[in-house]
Amino acid sequence: MATPTTKTEFKAWCKRKLGYPVIDINIDNDQLDDRVDEALEFYGKFMGSGMQRVYLKHKVTQQDKDRSLTNTLETATATGTAASEIGTSFLDGAVSAAGTSIQLTDATSFPKIGTVTIAADATPNAEETVTYTAKVGNILTTAALANNHISGTAVTLKVTADWGIGQGYLPMPDNILSVLRILPFSDRGNLNMFDIRYQLRLNDLYDFSSISVIHYQMTMWQLDLLDMLLVGEKPIQFNIHQKRLYINMDWANDIAVNEYLIIECFRKLDPDQYTEVWNDFWLKRYATALIKRQWGENLIKFQGVTLLGGVQMNGETIYNEAIREIGELEEQGRLTYEEPLMFDIG
Known part of the structure; x- marks a missing residue:
């Protein structure tokens, strides 16, 4: 049980970290579940190891197209x-x-x-x-x-x-944190001999041993820029709580039934499926600190009460220590383990 692989084992590990069973941890099991869920929420939203960049594909149906042409009033x-x-x-x-x-x-x-x-x-x-x-x-x-x-x-x-509120959306699976883009609609996989890209490869790249690819690469960048300016990508809107991906396009003509939409997004890891999450070094420390804070909150109301033998409860000290540990762990997590912002410098 030293390496937790389930939520039950994870909670037991956190309690042992706080001193159980040598000392009693004054916290209800429901409170324990809440603090573990709170730790998982932070871990999944901000930690790079708690999420994954994935590509989801959806096969367009006639129902999708028909719904997109209607509005709710x-x-x-x-x-x-x-x-x-x-x-x-x-x-x-x-x-x-x-x-x-x-x-x-x-x-x-x-x-x-x-x-x-x-x-x-x-x-x-x-x-x-x-x-x-x-x-x-x-x-x-x-x-x-x-x-x-x-x-x-x-x-x-x-x-x-x-x-009228457009219905051109797709319901998204659970645990999707953000949608980055829909892969562009293009015909790059269906080149013909009259396509400029085909001609570039035919005339300029017939011999890689004596021809530099720098000009070819710069030309392809220029074509990509023109494609972005003149065609562009399909605008999208996504909200994590709504779980709907709105795609602003002409559903009647831009895409056909049985064609695929490829969606690039970030998805939170499910610890029940990927059990290694329960053994994450940072997550164990952070969940323990949250449980410690809850323990201190439970004891604060007994502050100054003297027990048998003259022992006094000091929930405020436990609470303040937990607050400090939580702040340090969140700062460390955001600065060290969070996915970097995607922006250009220069």
Whole structure:
């Protein structure tokens, strides 16, 4: 059991590191699970050994293409009640239920057709929303009113907008941390004799023993630059909590059914599948420090209590030591083991 390969063995190792069973570790098993999960979360998100760059491939289906051509609809309503924010006026005279017009004190800020909300009043008459189809002066021609309303009741223009949210996305597997890109759509594997790349290889690289490849390499870089500027890569959006990869492309024409999308991404290692994770040197120390902090938090409320034999609990000291160790380990992890930022220098 010196080398943990399961979560149970890992928890036992951490407890022994803190002194168990020579001394009792005052922490519940659920708290122990929580601290181990917290350590795994940090390890998987920031440590280079806790994640892996992978290439996932997805075979496009007709269902993917059909869904991408549809939208989910969402209606947004403008907020605000001040006249400077939204059209607002007042009834100029009482109106009765079943009436088909209302007169306002000032309808200048109201369009020719629209929808208004007549506020509730103290009579009481309930609030209602009604559509009007014409405006003449300060008089709005409405659908039949449902309620009576007294003079001076506030009338507010209801402004809404319908939005379509595209469904051009792919559900992603669990433990995906980030998506870097979709490999470019290109025909580099299908060159023909009229392709410039084919001609370069035919005419300039027929004899590698006497021809320098420097010019060829620079030319290929130039072609790649032109391809990036004129064609570019497909823009993508991914959120780790949403688990959806949105691909902004013409799904109807850019890709066909049964073609593959190759996605480059980072994926968190599953310790249940790759059991060597449980024996990671940094992870064991970090999880132990988190458990130690929880132990100190549990004992702090007994600070100063004297036990039999005159022994006093000192949870604050345990807690402060754990806080210091956690800070040092997180700094070491981010500076030493984290994947470097991908940027150009120069």
